[in-house]
Amino acid sequence: MTQENEPIRVGVLGARGRMGQEVCKTINRSDDLELVAMIDQGDWLFNASDAAAEVVVDFTTPDVVMDNLHWCIDQGISVVVGTSGFTPTRLDRVKSWLDKKPEVGVVIAPNFAIGAVLMMEFAERAAKYFESVEIIEQHHPAKVDAPSGTALRTAQIIGEARAAAGLGIVPDATKDEVSGARGATIDGIRVHSVRSMGLVAHQEVLFGTQGETLKLRHDSFDRSSFMPGVLLAIRAVVNRPGLTIGLGDLL
């Protein structure tokens, strides 16, 4: 728990990255937050605990985020995670670490943009009405993972909603396929990843049934789109022990 009326002490991991820089600027502009540690590749994680950070925000890479998270939980520091790469197996490991530190809060959000959160909620609601569904995500070419964390989570949510509604597999007669032409299959849903200069983060969910389609599209044109969600998570996590996945419950 944080002291009443004192700013929340925040450390940022991946502070020199595209998201990390934006997060540091945003924290510096917020009166109720204090940026106490900026940590990037090669820096010592203990800079965060030495600076008495109450919350660490992680925007690093999928290959290092689990070690960072484990370290923070062990130190009793709450964490807001934007880094992608969270499979159900990884989430189970985070839960097992939190079992030993029940006072610590962790928020892991595949996408901090409010519009993207709503797009995922709308997709969950629409899923049971449409036999066909495919996800097309589009990102800047410096992104190291594909499909995006947002697309993975959307596919999982839609897959669960379809299963609950008793929908079978998505209809598709393809027999003769150049490898990759039909995208990756995640929880039974085809996901297509596009990478291009000029893009930031975009996703379309295409639903289809007899004689009609529904397209749900979200576009982040600028990384400032993620900042209200990051701030919401930082302010919430100090009073929210345990694991929170996505921003849905915080909105």
Ligand SMILES: NC(=O)C1=CN([C@@H]2O[C@H](COP(=O)(O)OP(=O)(O)OC[C@H]3O[C@@H](n4cnc5c(N)ncnc54)[C@H](OP(=O)(O)O)[C@@H]3O)[C@@H](O)[C@H]2O)C=CC1
């Ligand atoms: N949830 C959300 O809303 C969003 C999530 N993301 C996700 O956030 C992550 C970061 O994205 P982005 O900022 O574009 O990526 P960047 O590559 O620009 O930033 C990552 C930063 O982390 C640094 N880094 C690497 N290893 C470590 C480490 N062990 N400790 C501390 N810092 C480290 C990198 O350093 P170096 O370059 O030297 O390796 C780099 O500066 C990605 O997984 C992305 O998918 C992005 C946008 C929104």
Ligand SMILES: O=C(O)C1=N[C@H](C(=O)O)C[C@H](O)C1
């Ligand atoms: O790498 C990015 O840029 C983004 N990563 C997240 C993801 O993988 O879904 C969120 C957003 O799409 C931007």
